[in-house]
Amino acid sequence: MTTTATEQSTTVDDARPATPRDRLPLLLVPLLALIALPLIGSPTTWVTLTIAALAMGMMIFVISSGLTLVFGLMDVLNFGHGAFIAVGAYVAMSVLALFPGLTQASSLPLNLAGLGLATFAAMLVTGLLGFAFERIIIRPVYGQHLKQILITTGGLIVAEQMIHVLWGGDQKPMPLPAGLRGAFTFGDVNIEKFRILAVAVGLVVFATISLVLNRTKLGLLIRAGVENREMVEALGYRIRRLFTGVFVAGSALAGLGGTLWALYRETLTAAIGGEVIVLVFIVIIIGGLGSVGGCFIGSILVAMMANYTGYLAPKVALASNILLMVAILLWRPQGLYPVAKR
């Protein structure tokens, strides 16, 4: 019954599905864009808004992707996710301030190096914070949703107050590095340079997460754990370690997302996490709790809706996203890509 390693032909790659996945939700993105075009009227404005929405969507995705996995895998309602967004943004701001030579230089590579350094620091700090948060705050309340909501909300409040203590309570500027200011102009369409960077970062994060989830055994474990934690343990895997790893990764991604979000706004306060968290929860509900693919599409849809309605009827921008969520849940009550759970 034994064979050599060279004879072993079944790999994770071979195991990927041959049958096509459900692609219907993908059509919602172009559909929403096409519906918005006649309402907006001007094709130039429409293109600008759509590209801005893609950038915003990517940032929301970066923030949400970790949270949806945390919920799907660990069944944890983490209302404290906003803390990682805010801490990441503040750490990045501090690192950027330490290296003005990098951020204010007229060289784009130097600017990107400075930004990379700040992002790395933000992800490192939020990852470590996530590790402590999971061990101290989340672990005692696994399986107890009400306590999770209370204690993670408390964690968020404490984190915000700690930010006030460490960095002060006033609004902070978060200027873009010199090379990322301004816009590229294509005809009448202006595309801000930072938005291109945000889209690129979002796509890289999506590709990386997809690669890990679909092409590695670690990814198989995460996907299986989202569906049935108990069976994963019965197969011989210590899922608690996986929980911690996913929580740390999710926290680090929130730190990255917080950095991008603060640069996008060019200012930040300790409440920055709380401001975006509503959109984040809408996204993970729309996408299907635990589904990274659904989270990706949901992020783009939410950002498009926010941008289009922000232009057409600013007063109903947030309400429009809640309506979007209601419409999608009426169509697919478990979200765009429901994850089978036991």
Added chain:
Amino acid sequence: MADPLLTLASVHTHIGQYHILQGVDLTVPTGEVTVLLGRNGAGKTTTLRTIMGLWPPSAGRIAFAGQPIGGLPPPDIARRGIAYVPEQMAVFSDLTVAENMTLAALAGPPDTARLEWIFGLFPALKKFWRSPAGVLSGGQKQMLAIARAIVEPRALLLIDEPTKGIAPAIIESMIAAFAELKRANTTILLVEQNFRFASSLGDTVAVMDDGRIVHRGTMGDLAADSVLQSRLLGLSLDAHA
């Protein structure tokens, strides 16, 4: 009787306020199929889950290959060579058949020759190898759940009601597959309510009632004694025969 591979001595299990197992004494001989029979709610599934560590025992001793395993976490128990096939099959619907098998192979990618042997037992799995497990029929999911348990050689299989809700034609192929596993000297603790299925495979039998073992013996003796069957299992036996 062969040497015991698994021994339970006075095992008690509480689930919340409920006292489910009330002193279970059970021996599973090496290389044999031991069938655990009993009416619904007798404690059969709880026994398997307690052995697997999914519901830790509140008292008593569980020994596997001479080593105590009671109270160990499920991953540690699984890595000692015990595979578990739960009643609800618990295949990962969003993963392909191949991914389910890959995940169950702890030592690396599944062995090709062993996979071919498994495909011989359950040909449908080869056909749906790259399909999500969620698209399989109930019988095919059960086959996958069993195949996952044997993707690598295991010392002991704990299998909970594999024929429940399965079409008769599939049950026939499952009997053949289990017979092949038996020929390969696989030790199995099988919870089953289908007496024909159980009696065709079992070497030894234990009957549970109210969280205790109330009868132990050979399957041959029980199968030949209709009075004993009636006393221990009542009408539920005939209903499933």
